[in-house]
Amino acid sequence: MKFVTVRDIRTTPAKIWKSLPEEQELILTNNGKPIALITPLGENDLEQTLTAVRTARAQSAIQQMQLSSIRNNLSQLSIEEIEAEISNTRKSR
Known part of the structure; x- marks a missing residue:
């Protein structure tokens, strides 16, 4: 590299x-x-490369959210607690 x-x-x-x-x-x-x-990049692999990069970014973001959840002791929330958190966040926007 x-x-x-x-x-x-x-x-x-x-x-x-x-x-x-x-x-x-x-x-x-x-x-x-x-x-x-x-x-x-090439004309023939542009879309494939973009998809791969976007997939890698999404996977990295998910991994970071999971690690944050564990660090903040949120990894054991119930579905109801998760839905309440989402609802509260949407209301605050």
């Missing part, structure tokens, strides 16, 4: 785009922190 900076993108874009097919993924950083994943 190769890291490239926002500055690299501005100063040597051709070099970065040329290395992308070989690297297969680049991590874009700003001030040393990762901010984006750059991956090659």
